[in-house]
Amino acid sequence: MTLQKLTAQEQTDALAKLSAWSLVDGREAIKRTVTFKDFNEAFGFMSRVALHADKHDHHPEWFNVYNRVEITLATHDVQGLSIRDVKLAQFIDEIAKQ
């Protein structure tokens, strides 16, 4: 089945459960920031996300400074949000443990 863009209702429902995530201004994407004790923990987290992302062929946009990781998720293929972003956000929440 081809990948579908989430409907407005699906997006609202998904975001209600992803409390750490918010919509990006002016773009159909979601973002969250995760802060760790130090760079070692932040990079360990990024490594785990990177391996998962590559396995699932769905990659984050992110920015890291020392212990902080800012993450943006979107699906280029649908120019908006898809179930893949929801699943990756859930995985990130699980391993961020915050």
Ligand SMILES: C[C@H](O)[C@H](O)[C@H]1CNC2=NC(N)=NC(=O)C2=N1
């Ligand atoms: C060709 C390849 O499968 C696509 O470009 C994949 C790779 N990773 C991706 N990651 C994200 N975040 N969105 C995509 O649409 C996407 N597409």
